[in-house]
Amino acid sequence: MADVAIRTAVPADVDALLAFWHEAAEGTSISDDGDGVARLIERDAEAVLLAERDGVLVGTVIAGFDGWRCHLYRLAVHPDARRQGIASYLLEAAERRFVALGGRRGDAMVLDRNERAHHAWRAAGYAPEPQWSRWTKLLAR
Template sequence: MTGMHDLSIRSASPADLDDVLAFWKTSAEGASISDDADGIARLVERDPGALILAERRGALVGTVIAGFDGWRCHLYRLAVHPGQRRRGVGSALLAAAEGRFAALGGRRADAMVLDRNERAQHAWRAAGYGPQPQWSRWVKRLTG
């Protein structure tokens, strides 16, 4: 079994963007409207530390977007390669994201989790996150 000692966590650079897009096609649940080169490039340019990558022996095995708008911390696109799940990758990514938030002064985080993704819901609950029945997320698509 692969241990945590060979897992590295780092922020993405512009050179990583094509690899991230390809990774999400095999490892993320569903496509997002922002899953394109322009969307990720804008993210990395605006907030260089937001897209966090996990690598094992040079191969991308996980991602999370840890965005902070100055008011609230937001988690998106937590994805772990199917062959690497249940090996601590997601936990390491969330620890890195939460460390980033703490360093920025963030006090509350929310996570976007698909209702139909029960496996992800279980993982988020195990990490201490949970649905908030008093809140309803309303979404408006801003482009075509």
């Protein structure tokens, strides 16, 4: 994706991230506030990955690693930029981060009702675990 750049979030991105998630993400979380997002960026500056096209935010994913498991949150693509491979591009960047950190499996919490997201996760090689609302994928090493 030559026209899309991936970078990590910085504290100055907090307000733009919250506005973006309000528009592009399905549902909200109790941690969707400036303090929570700023705390995440401060704790793990490389966890929040942003996709930008011509300097405009078009996608996000949080790629958290706790030292044992890899967790994916807030995969979101702007409605005008969907079905262009941006979600897959973000997930590839997240997986590279996980492998570099020693991670072996990516977990994602995905809303059961979000069928559009199910397609994106399947296309990226993730599969639902019926006993959980979690999708997983073993990562290549």
